[in-house]
Each structure stands twice: as C-alpha cells, then as structure tokens.
Amino acid sequence: MATVRAVAVRLAVLVGSLLVASFVVFAVCQALPGDVAQQILGEQATPEAVDALRQRLGLDRPFLVRYAAWVGGMLSGDFGSSYLTGVPVGDLIWPRVAVSAWLIGLALLLTPLVALPLGLVAAVWRRHWQGFVATAASQVGMAIPAFWTGLMLVSVFSIRLGWLPANGYVAFAADPAGWASHLVLPVASLTIVQAAMLTRYVRSAFVEVLTEDYFRTARAIGWRRIPGLLRHGLRNVALSVLTVLGLQLAATVVGAIVIESVFTLPGLGSLLLTAVGQRDLQVVQGTVMLLVVTVLVINALVDVSYQVLDPRVRTGDLR
Amino acid sequence: MGKLATGRLPGLMVAVAAALALVLTGCSPAASPTSAEKTLTVGATLEPPSLDPTTNSSASIPQLLLYNTYQTLVRLDNAGNLQPLLAQRWDISTDLLTYTFHLDPAAKFASGTAVTAEAAAKSIERIKDADTVSVWANQMEVVDSATAVDTHTLQVTLSRPSNNWLFNMASSAGIVIDPDGLSGLATQPAGSGPYVLDSWTRGDSITLKLNKSYWGTPPRYDKVVFRYFSDANAMNAAMLSGQLDIISNLQAPEAVSQFSDTSKYSVIRGTTNGEVVLGMNHDVAALSNLKVRQAIAAAIDKKALLETVWNGEGTLIGSMSVPTDPWYEDLTGVNPYDQAKAKKLLSEAGYASGLSLRLRVPATAYARKSAEFVASSLKQVGITVTIQELQFGVWYSDVFTKGDYDLTIVSHVEARDVFTFADPSYYWHYDNATFQKLVQQADEASSAQELPLMKQAVKLLATDVAADWLFALPNLVVTRAGITGVPQNATSLSFDVTTIASR
Numbered sequence: 101m102a103t104v105r106a107v108a109v110r111l112a113v114l115v116g117s118l119l120v121a122s123f124v125v126f127a128v129c130q131a132l133p134g135d136v137a138q139q140i141l142g143e144q145a146t147p148e149a150v151d152a153l154r155q156r157l158g159l160d161r162p163f164l165v166r167y168a169a170w171v172g173g174m175l176s177g178d179f180g181s182s183y184l185t186g187v188p189v190g191d192l193i194w195p196r197v198a199v200s201a202w203l204i205g206l207a208l209l210l211t212p213l214v215a216l217p218l219g220l221v222a223a224v225w226r227r228h229w230q231g232f233v234a235t236a237a238s239q240v241g242m243a244i245p246a247f248w249t250g251l252m253l254v255s256v257f258s259i260r261l262g263w264l265p266a267n268g269y270v271a272f273a274a275d276p277a278g279w280a281s282h283l284v285l286p287v288a289s290l291t292i293v294q295a296a297m298l299t300r301y302v303r304s305a306f307v308e309v310l311t312e313d314y315f316r317t318a319r320a321i322g323w324r325r326i327p328g329l330l331r332h333g334l335r336n337v338a339l340s341v342l343t344v345l346g347l348q349l350a351a352t353v354v355g356a357i358v359i360e361s362v363f364t365l366p367g368l369g370s371l372l373l374t375a376v377g378q379r380d381l382q383v384v385q386g387t388v389m390l391l392v393v394t395v396l397v398i399n400a401l402v403d404v405s406y407q408v409l410d411p412r413v414r415t416g417d418l419r
Numbered sequence: 420m421g422k423l424a425t426g427r428l429p430g431l432m433v434a435v436a437a438a439l440a441l442v443l444t445g446c447s448p449a450a451s452p453t454s455a456e457k458t459l460t461v462g463a464t465l466e467p468p469s470l471d472p473t474t475n476s477s478a479s480i481p482q483l484l485l486y487n488t489y490q491t492l493v494r495l496d497n498a499g500n501l502q503p504l505l506a507q508r509w510d511i512s513t514d515l516l517t518y519t520f521h522l523d524p525a526a527k528f529a530s531g532t533a534v535t536a537e538a539a540a541k542s543i544e545r546i547k548d549a550d551t552v553s554v555w556a557n558q559m560e561v562v563d564s565a566t567a568v569d570t571h572t573l574q575v576t577l578s579r580p581s582n583n584w585l586f587n588m589a590s591s592a593g594i595v596i597d598p599d600g601l602s603g604l605a606t607q608p609a610g611s612g613p614y615v616l617d618s619w620t621r622g623d624s625i626t627l628k629l630n631k632s633y634w635g636t637p638p639r640y641d642k643v644v645f646r647y648f649s650d651a652n653a654m655n656a657a658m659l660s661g662q663l664d665i666i667s668n669l670q671a672p673e674a675v676s677q678f679s680d681t682s683k684y685s686v687i688r689g690t691t692n693g694e695v696v697l698g699m700n701h702d703v704a705a706l707s708n709l710k711v712r713q714a715i716a717a718a719i720d721k722k723a724l725l726e727t728v729w730n731g732e733g734t735l736i737g738s739m740s741v742p743t744d745p746w747y748e749d750l751t752g753v754n755p756y757d758q759a760k761a762k763k764l765l766s767e768a769g770y771a772s773g774l775s776l777r778l779r780v781p782a783t784a785y786a787r788k789s790a791e792f793v794a795s796s797l798k799q800v801g802i803t804v805t806i807q808e809l810q811f812g813v814w815y816s817d818v819f820t821k822g823d824y825d826l827t828i829v830s831h832v833e834a835r836d837v838f839t840f841a842d843p844s845y846y847w848h849y850d851n852a853t854f855q856k857l858v859q860q861a862d863e864a865s866s867a868q869e870l871p872l873m874k875q876a877v878k879l880l881a882t883d884v885a886a887d888w889l890f891a892l893p894n895l896v897v898t899r900a901g902i903t904g905v906p907q908n909a910t911s912l913s914f915d916v917t918t919i920a921s922r
Contacts (some may be wrong), residue, residue: 104446133812133816135812140552140556141476142476146557165521184468185468185605186605187605187632196621196622258656259659262661269623361649362650364648364650370622371621411757
C-alpha cells in the first residue's frame, strides 16, 4: 500500500515537473535573440517580406496563444512543423532518435560494465599497484573532455591505422557491420568519460562494504574476498551505482550532443545544434522537450526502482 | 558462487571477440558498390534547410542544386562571364530594355516535358509574385513583363536598363522550374539539370543521381553524395581516412598542410566572391569622419593579417570587388599600411587623446581571428577596441538588422555585392550620392560603358574608405589525386559537379 502511494506521489511530481519544464523551454526559446523569418529570407529581403513571412508562420500571435497551441499540439502527438522546411517536427525527430538512442543506450550499458570491475579492483587492491593503476586511469579519464577523446581515437584508429571510419552513420537495417563500425569510436569516447566518473563511486562504495561488520562476519564464516563482495556487497553497491547512473544520464545526453557533432552522427544533438543556429524554434522546442521528458521519466523510474531494490525505502525505515 | 562468476568470463570474452570481428569486417570501405556505378562523395559544411532556392536564402541550396539540378537561361563560367545554358543565345534591343532569349529546343525537364518559353516566363513571374514570398523578389523588380513569343522564344521587357538583372538571371533568381513540380519544391527539386534528387538523410547527406533523360552531355558520375559536416575537423578527418573524394571548400586554411602529399591529394586554389569586410557604421559620429576611417585603414597591415588569420591563403583586394569581377583592380595601394600616418590622421580628426569603439563580430573563425588582429593594430595607434563576439543569429538581428554596432567583421559572399553600398538603409549606413549615381549609371549603361563606370565606383569606395577590406576568402578545394574538372573559382554559389571526372 505504502509503495503504491509512493509511486502515485512520484508520478504526480513527474507531471508537475513536465508542465513547468515545458513552460521554461518555451519561454527560453522565445527569448532567444534572432528572427527565423529574417534568417530564411536573408540580407536581400525587404522588411515587408519579412513581416509577411512572420505572419505566414504565425509568429505574430501573442506569447500565451503560441504556448497553448504548442502544448496542446504535443498532447495530441503533434510537435508542429519546422519554420524553415515546413516538415513536421516529428518527422525530423523520430529518424534521429534511433541514432541518439543507440549512442546513449550503448554508452550507458557499457559504463557500468567497465566501471564495476575497475572500481572493484581499485577498492580491493587499493594499497597495491593494481588499485593504484585503476584509480589513476579513472582520474585521467575524468579529466579528459569527451570531444578530445573522440578526436584522439579518430586520429589513431581512422587516420593512422585506417581501421574504422572517422565519422558518419549507416542505419542498422541497411548494413549491420557498417553500423557497428561507425558506432565504435563515438560510443567509446562517451563511455570512457562516464565510466571513469562512475568508477570513483563504485570504488568508494566497495571500500565502504569492505569495512562493514557484516562483511567481516561473511569473511569469518569462510567467504573469500571477491565472491563475498559479489554476494553480499553488490546489492549495496548497486544502490549508489543506480543513483549515480541516473544522474549521469543527463550528463551522457549532453555529452552525446558534443560527440554527435565530432563524429557527424545524424542524431538529436546535431539536429538541436543546427536548429538553434537557424532559429528554427519549433524544432528546438520539440527536441529539448523530448530530451527533458526522457531524463525526467528515467529519473522517476530510478526513484521507483529503489522501492524494489531496497527494503528500507519500501518500509520507510531509512537510516 | 565465485566459481560461477569466473566461469562466465570466457563466455564474455568470446562475445567481445565476436563483436570486434564484426566491427573489423565492417571496416573495409563501405562505399564500394557492387556494379560499375560511379559515386562521387563531396564534403560540405552547411546542410540545406530546404531544397527551394527561391524561398530560402541559404547559400547551401544553390551550392547543391544550381547547375547540377536546376538550370538557368544563362550561366556564369569559371572566369565570371555569362555563357549560354538553357538559352542558346540572346539579343538585347538598342534601348537596352528588351531581352529576347532563344531557348535550346532540345531542353527538357527531368519529368520529360520540354523547357518552354512559357515555363521560363512563369518562373520569372513566380519570383515577382508577392504570394511566393521569394527571397529574390527585388532582383526581378525591374521586369515589366515576361512573355512567350513562341515555344522557344522568351521576351523580357524591363522598366529601366539593368546589367545586373541579366547577371542575377544566372543565379537562384533565374532558375527555370518545371511548372508541374511547383507544389513540393522544399523537398523535391523540379529542374532540367543533369542530376535529380536521389535521397536526403537529414543531418547527414544528400544524394543526387543521374537524370536519365538529360538533354545535354551527361556528366561522368552516376551518383554524387554531398555529406555535411558541422565540424571542419571532422570533414578533414573524413578526407584523410578516405571517406571523401572532395572537400568543397576547406574551412580551416591551416589544415591545408595535412593534404600536402601530392600522390594522394591535390589542392586547388581559386577565389570566391567572399570579401571579408571591416564594416564601419557611418551613423557613428567618429566613423562619419573620413580621417578616422582613413586612420583605421592605414593602421592595419592587411598582408600580415592574412598571414596570421588565414594562413596567407586568399587575396588582398582593397575595395568591394574580387578578381573574378570584370571591373576588378588591385586597390590595396589606396590606403597603404602606415601607422605613423594613422596617428597623425587621428589627431587631425580631434582624437589625439584616444577613441573607443565596439567591434561586434559573428562567432566564425575568420571573424574571431581577424577581430583580434584588428583590435591589436588599432590599439597601437590609440584606438581602444572592445571585441564582442555574437552568435550568428544575434549578430543578424543586432548588427545587420538594427545597425547596433561601431565596427564589425563579416564576409559578404554574394556576387557583386558592391551595390549594397548604394543603399543608405543597408547596415553600413553609407550615403554617398556620387557613388549611388555611378553604380546606377553603370547598371543602365551599355556593356562597353559599364566597365569604366564600375571601376570608378569601386575606386571611390576605397578612397572614401566606405569600409576597410581585409581580404577575399580563397576557394580551397581538396580532391583525391586523379580527380579533374573541379572549377577553380567559386564565381557563383554553385558547386558545379557536372564537369568532374576521375582518371
């Protein structure tokens, strides 16, 4: 019962945040200086032509009317049409969602796969060279920006060795091998930075477990260190890893925008960058809103999953 | 438990190895089609926002479509001269008001229908029509009427003589559109050129394919892919790793050294229509003073600037004209570099104690680097410059539209944009009746008289320091070795692929 109520409250908070977010996104977009009509018509255009185009695009309507029309449209699945091309925003966004979803999804999947073993090594052998190397590697990984990692990977694996394409994208359905080869470097660049960060958290979480009484007891009844940690420590570590991963989702989305531009992947990030530059506000709003919804929904899912993972949250018996 | 965990490891290793193998097999150049189909891959920077060159001003649209997909009655050649295209020849009446175009009877649209005088007239009318909200309406303002005399003869009557009108007919304003394809131009071109649209992967590339029913000499490549890169480094990397055949215009000239291996690459150096102008707002009191403008021009060593800012690639021009303009003259000697003279001019103008100016520039590589050079040069003669870097959209609304600036640096890429100085409402706010009269006379003169008048006008801009001209942007094309037929100069906005071949 308590669980159902907690989930309901969390859902209400989610809906509220979405409403506030939509207003903020819209208001910020309207406040951006620059005019799409002027942009379309260019420097040769007469002021009358610019006004005529603004009217045609519906930009002369009052702020709240445009906001209501936009939110209303989205509720029925209509994101409006691009000012520049007249193409429905949904048609522009959906083909790119796949690209970004692959990039972000694979990076988020690989991040714990890299960070968990690395963090475990860094914690267990923290007074030995293995642990030192693991810690140092994560420090370096955190210090390097993702775009720079990308550039270095390209210069080594594409230009010098010629193993992988430097950039671009091929759809999975068209050519699975080509798809994989185009994604290796972008996913690696994104994963390295995120995994480095997560490794730090995993390490301290394991170190904490190592000093706990229950772990000493486990060792006393004959569990060896690594199996013991995996059996009795992983669930505790999972909680903090999940929290950090939830927070890292937002960072990964932002990182993906940069990585998409470095590798010229036709994803949401590059769509957003181009649209901002062209002041194609319908596209900007739609894309940002989609990203915001994704992040908020996933954060809500993370919160709900605590209920499942941690009995203390379920019973309200938190220390 | 522990045993299980370690027992899984080999399985994981196998999965990783399999994935790696899959990846490595995918590495062999993916762009080698099975048949003998020839594909040319061109790297470019700006993706077209739409495919309609008449209702959107983006230079990326004619880059892709002009002469490749759309054709005009007359075209610009590599030297900047007008040549026949859809019109085999044209006559101009003695009063310079009536143009008679004789269309090539063989010409037909990709849809198969003939290119008629009626279609050409309709294309001109469409630009003029207010309902179209065309970008080029003002270029067709001088047209009184466009009528089809017979199927292949078009007669255009102007309200006043205009040489610029015929010149503009060679660009986006003059494309002849298939009357049956007018409804979907933003996504589906309807022209008569040797290529038609094959596919458009937004955010990535646009592919053109051969127009099977092309009426002229067919080009060499079956497909031409324009790949778009928002990041100049990424484009260079793609070229270096063999994913591209051509870089249509190198954005970072310092990168040219990466392509110095002549067994693999060739670098084509030409000119563009892009003048990098140090614009001065004539509405600002200090800048309305000729001596201050002369001082600014004399304070900047353009030769050193070009070396520092653009790796020495490009041309020093001295006025609003580029080497492919028929009236071009090297006017760099009009205001030579002389900082002592600059200081003297400033004190004569009453600014011996100094002067502060804002330099508001768009956030682009050439403007950012030039701005720093200009600011330090001006500082040496006693002008304090505050650089403000604006995002392009902001620059457009603040500087270009509202005229809120003292100095600015921007590249003016349109052909023959010297005429912008004749419009006092243009953001230079330059109002010189002598200049306005000269360019109007030149526009209305016979072609023999046009040249001396334009030379006079362009020189007047330099002596009056209507602005300062830093340099003309180079056309730096990098191709894979063995590719020939790439136009050297970018005289129009088109990246003409119709003559490109490979050995």
